Amino acid sequence: MTATTVPEKPNVLSQEFARDPHTYYRIMRDYYPVLHDDVSGYYFVSRYEDVERIYKDSVGFSNENYGFQMEPVIGRTVIQMGGREHSVNRHLVTPALRGNYLNEMLPQVDDLAGEMIDEFRHAGRVDLVEQFTKWFPINVVVKMLDLPRGDLPKFHNWYSSLMAFLSNLTNDPEIHAWGMRTQEEYPAYILPIIAERRRNPGTDLISRLTQAEIDGEQFSDEQIKALIGLLLIAGGETTDKAIASTIKHLLLNPDQLEAVKKDPALATNALVENLRYHPPVQIILRTATADIEVSGTTIPAGSVVACVNGAANRDERRFENPDEFDIFRPDLNIRQAFAGSADHIAFALGRHFCVGSLLAKREGETAITQILAAMPDIRFADGAVPDDVGLFTRGPERLVVEFTPAA
Template identity: 50%
Template sequence: MSQPTVVPSAPDILSPEFVADPYPFHRVLRDHHPATYHEATQSWLISRYADVAHAFRDPAFSSRNYDWQLEPIHGRTILQMEGKEHATHRSLLNPFFRGKGLEAFLPVITQNAAQLIGSTVERAAGDLIDGIAGRGRADLVADFTTWFPINVMVDMLGLPKSDHERFHRWYHSIMAHLNNLAGDPAITAQADQTREELRDYMLPIIRERRGGDGEDLLSRLCRAEVDGEQMTDEEIKAFVSLLLVAGGETTDKAIASMVRNLLDNPDQMAEVRADRSLVDAVIAETLRFTGPVHMIMRQTEAEVRIEDTTLPAGATCILMLAAANRDERHFANPDVFDIHRPDLDVAKAFSGAANHVQFILGRHFCVGSLLAREEMTVALNLVLDRLPNLRYQPGFTPQEAGLYTRSVPSLLVEFDIPAA
């Protein structure tokens, strides 16, 4: 007599076990609980690729949750907007993150990356003098990835380089708030302080640049119009706050994961060193395999049916991006990093037609996707060019951390010092 199949219970996404290694639990969710209620966050978890992709395009799912999730820290941003208001603001922003508008900022991206990688090499050379025989060492997260995107954003906005550290501190505070699903009051208090500090800093600068003719991103945003409409001072301030996350934390984590993935797959790293046309494939597969954003919220505007489960109107939903991007119903061998993956459309990976969900799909597709691609491209090429024979330091094993966003908090590497 056959034994009845035992269905594992739905995992607790706040448990230490889940936070330590969410990927096996993602499979449990996809296979047995594709839409399940999570009591601690009072949210519905949606984990299969088809359901997540559908939710991004279905008007039954809105971003109304951002009113309480993001507005307290950022103010009102494009992410909270729908309909004509959203279309108008997206039209104002698109020129700066697409085509020639983005090309104008590429030298800033390259300069920041070269400067930081160069500093890493210089520090490694100093370590060599101190007795590390013929090899350089660095923590690529602490020395490079955590600073690079923030420096790019501050420079694009035309703000003083002396404020890099201030913005770095603010963006870590904002991300701690967004990751604070358990509701730690100390983190909330720090985020409240960050919101006030950023507002007091930005509003006088925005008002000053309203009448100027500068070519930095902030000045151009102040002058931009669509159908006679401009963004208000508060909207521009909110967008700058959002940029700290969308242009900082996520790119930081994506670059770290990208390098880690290649270190874990040296044959693929060797291929990319020899053939830089594969860089886009490395980036696209990193976004699928270890995308920096693991989950994102939506709210139902009407009843929604997923398999045999009905989600009520007004429900908060957590779309499990990382689980969807490793759904074996959509990708073959999804737990394998493969830059030659035939079922990932690299040509469309940075557009609204992507077949991964890291950049979201539909009307709220990430406006900064091409900027992220450029930063990741520049960073990877410089790492490959300037850090020869890159490998982990002996005894170091990378460990991911994070819930809402996730990557390796450190990446201890060594590399040969280039000959003078």
């Protein structure tokens, strides 16, 4: 009997890993389901069952890691809270992102997408990342906050610095310095606006947050500042990458692309399958609160655990033919895909399931349907398939397409 050769442990910080993580994800799932990285000290968990367990176990695995990932730049947010503090803060913000206010915003989401697409529908060639997906979600957030559209470059710089700071595994001093600049610039910009909206509230999201109250508790200006910073991250780069990746994978699967063109309702299926196949947030961190065994490895108390969504979502133990992009996949419940009971792992799971998932859903549906309607013969420019980039968040850096210009 021939002995099985165990592959070398993947180096998650290597350039080879960054170029083709899915090759290494399979090695991790099969041979190193809990991989300890010596440089960062993190424990990378890659199997679906293990990642699901970690997200749902808020006692054994906390969000304390956001204390060093985000708090130094934007302050303490609901994403790192636990217990009653988390419950109160989540209840305060949920109506704005999942209630009547969201329903009021949805027509404006559609209008914003249409306005942006109108700027290039006659061009015949466009980089959809640079001219649409990079700006559309942040446009929506700025609209919700009723802030000047001319300040979009500032917001993009701030959320880019936040994402870089969040995923700075190697403690790059330049990334740290970039985050510290945001720490100074962002509060100086937003706190006076919050104070003014508290004095003279309108109907925008900032005003609503200043007035929100549960059991006599309200958000402070500092809390609102931090929450808006979280919206910039959760509502910016992640939705940007989800839309760009979905379009890319539809273009790579012409039969499915044609199906979505014929039935725009299938845009939801495409978005959900992309969340499974290529989640924009590939890795989310948690902190072990005690010594805990996962897949035969003891993770020491206080250790940072990296839940690898990108690996878990392609675990053949959970999904059939996981490396195939299939918008008609029978083992993925579309109805539950934007709720805490989702089959895929893209928004996390459990009590910290992404509260902005329904906004992301509408943005994705709107973007996909309007782009395909405006560019019915959309194709990769020069036949070139764009590369994906990123470790924590991942998606195409560019998405240059060609199409017949609108008459």
